[in-house]
Amino acid sequence: MIVKKFKRTSFKKSKSVMIGGLVDYILAEHDGRGKDKLAYAGRRKFLTTTVAAQKREMISLAEESIQSRMPVTHWILSWQENEQPTSEQVDEAVSLFLRGMGLAEHQTIYALHKNTGNYHLHIAVNRTHPYTQKVIQPHRGFDINEAHKIVAEIEHRQGWAPQMNARYRVNEQGYVVKNLQRRERVKPKPKAKDFENATGKKSAQRIAQERGHAVIQSATCWEELHAGLDAAGLRFVRKGSGAVIFVGDTAVKASSVDRNFGMSKLCKRLGEFKPGFYSERTFHKPAPEPISHVCQEEWREYQKERRRQEPFLRRPQHHPPVLQRKKPWRREQKILKAGKRKTAG
Numbered sequence: 001m002i003v004k005k006f007k008r009t010s011f012k013k014s015k016s017v018m019i020g021g022l023v024d025y026i027l028a029e030h031d032g033r034g035k036d037k038l039a040y041a042g043r044r045k046f047l048t049t050t051v052a053a054q055k056r057e058m059i060s061l062a063e064e065s066i067q068s069r070m071p072v073t074h075w076i077l078s079w080q081e082n083e084q085p086t087s088e089q090v091d092e093a094v095s096l097f098l099r100g101m102g103l104a105e106h107q108t109i110y111a112l113h114k115n116t117g118n119y120h121l122h123i124a125v126n127r128t129h130p131y132t133q134k135v136i137q138p139h140r141g142f143d144i145n146e147a148h149k150i151v152a153e154i155e156h157r158q159g160w161a162p163q164m165n166a167r168y169r170v171n172e173q174g175y176v177v178k179n180l181q182r183r184e185r186v187k188p189k190p191k192a193k194d195f196e197n198a199t200g201k202k203s204a205q206r207i208a209q210e211r212g213h214a215v216i217q218s219a220t221c222w223e224e225l226h227a228g229l230d231a232a233g234l235r236f237v238r239k240g241s242g243a244v245i246f247v248g249d250t251a252v253k254a255s256s257v258d259r260n261f262g263m264s265k266l267c268k269r270l271g272e273f274k275p276g277f278y279s280e281r282t283f284h285k286p287a288p289e290p291i292s293h294v295c296q297e298e299w300r301e302y303q304k305e306r307r308r309q310e311p312f313l314r315r316p317q318h319h320p321p322v323l324q325r326k327k328p329w330r331r332e333q334k335i336l337k338a339g340k341r342k343t344a345g
């Protein structure tokens with residue numbers, strides 16, 4: 001199971017518009033292409049009974065929080081491809097999630113979607129407490145780490161297969177503990193991260209990590225390493241005293257995939273470097289891949305809105321004449337002061 005938290009970076013719209021749009025999207029029966037997406041939905045801790053009234057109720061309570069620009073948080077829980085939760089399991093997962101976050105008494109709207117390759121659950125929870133009207137900050141801001149603990153508990157209770165690189169697992173005594181077998185991923189370089197944020201597609205560094213890490217890690221000789229990378233559509237090439245992994249025509253430092261993949265460390269493990277022979281397809285640029293199959297629909301909607309806003313964003317900004325004359329005015333003042341000093345002398 002995968003957990004994601006949507007972090008809003010733009011607050012140009014009002015709270016009512018942001019929350020209303022989120023609720024409408026979560027509870028919509030069809031996606032933007034007309035495909036059925038709503039499998040199950042639920043709402044909690046509302047005084048009213050209809051969807052329209054509950055949406056107004058959530059907006060009204062959220063507007064009571066002056067200090068928070070967006071007190072309604074959007075989470076996604078995604079099951080693996082061969083897993084399909086029942087409505088009872090969805091309700092239980094939501095209960096465990098809200099309890100673990102300390103938000104069990106808060107307004108919540110959730111829905112299970114089926115329009116992608118994975119069943120995924122959207123949870124919109126209002127962090128504004130309905131009685132105290134204070135905005136709760138779950139676990140003092142470390143809520144993403146706590147969400148991974150909750151996911152481990154849900155997987156254990158409901159019998160779902162955990163992710164291969166999960167942060168936490170449930171031990172034999174039933175306690176949630178850190179997964180010591182988890183491989184810590186190297187963080188993407190700023191350039192790769194900027195590319196992914198701008199396009200929603202995997203960077204060359206991410207592709208090299210996902211396709212090549214297991215191959216290089218398990219290789220027992222250079223021939224095995226080259227053959228495995230060739231099958232994955234990658235190339236390993238020595239460059240100076242280091243090494244790079246080519247994703248098409250884009251070079252990625254081997255040490256950025258894993259700190260143990262530097263040339264000196266690999267030579268200690270595999271012996272003196274031997275170049276490999278690669279097929280022609282490894283020299284071609286790979287087809288674009290989305291970062292996450294879970295959020296493809298959200299990304300399409302974001303890209304559509306971005307294209308609509310582009311003409312306005314590209315429009316040249318005209319500064320007031322006062323600002324344009326600011327520097328010349330300062331130069332005139334300096335000349336006048338210098339002239340006064342000369343006269344006085």
